[in-house]
Amino acid sequence: MKIKYFHFLLVGGMLACAPSAKMDTNTAIDNSPQPLLTLGEEKIFADEFVHIYTKSQHFEGAEDKISKANFDKSLDAFINYKLKVIEAVNLGMEDSDEFDKEFTIFKEDLKKPFILKYSLQEGEIKKAYSRTQEVLKASHILLQFPQNASRQDSIAVLRMAEKIKAEAEEGADFNQLALEHSDDPTAEENKGDLGYFTALTMVQPFEDAAYDLSIGEISAPILTNYGYHIIKLEDRKPNPGEVRVSHILVRTNSADPVTEDRARQRIADIYTELQKPNADWNTVVENFSDDQSNKNTGGKLPWFGVGAIIPEFEKAAFELKDKGEISSPIKTAYGYHIIRLEDVREVPPYEVMEPALRSKILRDSRSSLIQTQVVAMQKSKFGYQENSGLIENIKPQIDQALGKSLQAVKSELEEKNLLDTTLITIAEKDRSVRDFIRFIESDQAVVKTSPQKFFQPWFDKFIQAELDIAEEQELLQNNEEYKMLVKEYRDGILLFSLMNDMVWQKALLDTAGLEAYFAKNQERYQWKERVPALIVKMNKEEQLSKVRRFLSNKAYSSRLKPAVEDQFLNDYPGLFELEDGVFEHANHAVLQKVDIAEKYHELKQDGRSHFLVLGSSIEPGPKKLSETRGKAIQDYQETLEKELIAELRERYPIQVNEEEKERVFEIIKK
Structure with a gap:
């Protein structure tokens, strides 16, 4: 079931009789305690009607003001819609596994714009996009930790990094220091020179430090998973965008000088061939390139930007200015290349880059950092407390769950009267050891554990899940927009289920009913x-x-x-x-x-x-029924819906608060 169906059902279908106009969706509505409608036993308040109404009605000028007659038609359609939802609830459709599964999926999507995690993700995405407007050129010195490093080892590496930084700031040649001290295996060739790069091409701590530097400035030691880095910013300039190139490759074997010489001569011969007036690039590529993946497609490579490909190739590609221009042969670790420029494009706008940036951020270390920040903010907001003494008591036993069984551990904890003891408190609500065990038993997610570490991964996930529940409950209590959206989509699923069972599928499957309807209304066909x-x-x-x-x-x-x-x-x-x-x-x-x-x-x-x-x-x-079956089914569905509405209006007494109705009309009219 797609979200678009609900816009059709709730907005298009429900208010189809309302005028087509444009109205400010920020129209304020006083949340009066007086209901606008009472349908059977259920009270419906004005804010729900206005929320649904303003999603389809937009007013631009005074001439577009809604008439009283059209307002009454819209309210009447809203009554029909709510009657169907009430009937679906009374038929138990809200209690079905299918509803629960579908509603859960929709809620996950609906709450994203409102939750802390989404807000932090959006901030990281916008920061990354802002950084993509520039490219940086930097050199670095990497000092790695020895295997099984102790705390003293880590301090020693940090002290060494600080010493090298001081030498560089006193005038020592940074690239020479990199050659002497860096543990980066490429330092012997590049002396620490990383070339140009942009956002999301380096690990986050390195990127953050580099973008904070001025040209010529040297960073303090920066800790990443690789060790400590000392960074010197060499240059920063506007991002040149992306290029599309094709190439000819002649592979080499650096261990064989004879092969190397032959490759050098071969690429020179190919370059000479390309200088001829009648030379055809695609033919030369097909005949001579060693890149089997693209030699039959003109040697074309995907679009790439700064920092996305080996530096020597990237440099040569970005130095080409005119489409069709061909580089002289260049050498990389793969062999010799001749590059032709096919096209160039600027950095795409945010709307285009946003999905790719989001994907990269959610797949790199930033995702874990965001989650850590979210949990810390949630703990603070919802007054998180934990029973540290109890945790220390039960942790060794739960760590044994892989060796024994969770049920055996549960029995041991019950014997010690620990199962109903408060483990954590979130938003003034206690969660017991029993709740934690039940979470492990019922949760379907994959949690990485080991025989020595079973408790902590599950405990962290339990805390995260409970904090997320608390955040959603707080949204439902205090965020009117989110609350209305959730109600709208919950009602939409129920409405769809009722209409599918009692109108749409019935008209398709009730052959006898359709034939009787057709015979009764033969004059229409x-x-x-x-x-x-x-x-x-x-x-x-x-x-x-x-x-x-x-x-x-x-x-x-x-x-x-x-x-x-x-x-x-x-x-x-x-x-x-x-x-x-x-x-x-x-x-x-x-x-x-x-x-x-x-x-x-x-x-x-x-x-x-x-x-x-x-x-x-x-x-x-x-006409025969077979000659107009589609139209007859559509008409039969409309008849079944009218009969359903008539039956519901008879079964559920309708009371309209005329004073509240007039108040809502005046607000919308203005």
């Missing part, structure tokens, strides 16, 4: 006067006379169409299009222009020549 006809619509005029000679003396029959096709289309494919059947001539764009008493016609329609061969006319008469 009548043919007007019809005529059998073959209509030939010419696409080409050159064979017009031949088609005329063939058709002008023919009588209409069911065999005429295949005869015309056999006569012409084998020799002249696409010469014409054929329309063959029995038509209500008064409603047909071509037939309505001719006298059906005459059996052969020629005419021009929309600039095309038409030949018509007609049979004997058929008098008006009743």
Whole structure:
């Protein structure tokens, strides 16, 4: 079931009778304690009607003001909608597993814009996009920790990093220091030079530090999973965007000097070949490139930006200025390349880049950091407390759950009267050890554990789940927009279920009911006067006379169409299009222009020549159900819906608070 269905049902369907206009969706409504409607035992307040109404009605000027009659129609449609929802609830549709599964999925999507995690994610995405407007050039020195490093080892590495930073700031050559001290395996070749890069191409702590530096500035030691980094910012400039290039590759073997020399000579010969006036790039690529993945497609590579590809290749690619320009041969770790520029484009707008940025952020270390921040903020907001003494008591036993069984551990805790002891408190609500055990038993997520660490991963997940529940409950209590959205979609699922069971599927499956309805309403399904006809619509005029000679003396029959096709289309494919059947001539764009008493016609329609061969006319008469089944089912559905509404209006007494109704009308009118 798609979200779009609910906009159709709740807004389009419910308020279809309302005027088409534009109204400010921020219209304020006083949350009066007086209900606008009472349907059976259920009270409906004005804010719900206004929320649904303002999603479809928008007013631009004074001339668009809603009339009292149209307002009454909209309210009447809203009453019908709410009656259906009430009936669905009373039929137990809200208690079904199908409803619960579907509603849970929708709630997860609906709450995203309102929760802390989404807010922090949006902040990271916008920060990343802002950083993509620039590219940085930096060098670094990496100092890694020894294996199984102790705290003293870590401090020693930090002290060494601080010493190297001091030397660099005192004037020592940074790249020489990188060559002497860096544990980065590429330092022997690049002396710590990382080239240009932009956002989301480095680990987050490194990126954050680099973007905070001024040109020439050296950072304090920055800790990442790789060790401590000392960063020197060499340059920063506007992002040149992305390039699309194609290339020719001649692979090399650095361990074999003979192969290296041959590759160098071969790439030089290819480059000379490309200088010839009649040289064709695609042909040269196909004949000489060693890149099997694209040699048959002109050597084309995907779009890429700064920091996304090996530096030597990237540098040569971005130095090309004109489309079709070819680089001189360059050397990379893969071999020798000749690069041709195919196209360039600027950094895409935020709306285009947002999905890719979000995906990258959710897949890198930023995601864990965001989650850590969310949990910390939730703990503070909802007054999180934990029973640390109890945790220390039960942790060793629960850690044994993999070796024994969770049920055995549960029994041991019950014997010690610990199961109903408060483990944590969130939003003044206690969660017991029993709640925690039940969470482990029922949760379907995969949690990485080990025989020594079973408790902590599950406990962290339990805390996170309970904090998320508290946040959602707080939203439902205090955020009117979210509360209305949840109610709207909950009601939408119920409405869909009721209509599907009692109207749509019933009309499709109730064959006897449909036949009875059709027989009772036969007068609605009548043919007007019809005529059998073959209509030939010419696409080409050159064979017009031949088609005329063939058709002008023919009588209409069911065999005429295949005869015309056999006569012409084998020799002249696409010469014409054929329309063959029995038509209500008064409603047909071509037939309505001719006298059906005459059996052969020629005419021009929309600039095309038409030949018509007609049979004997058929008098008006009743349609068979098989001839109009789709329309009959649609009409039967409308009848079933009207009958359902009438029954619900009879079963659930309707009371309208006229004073509240007038107040809402005046607010909307203004």
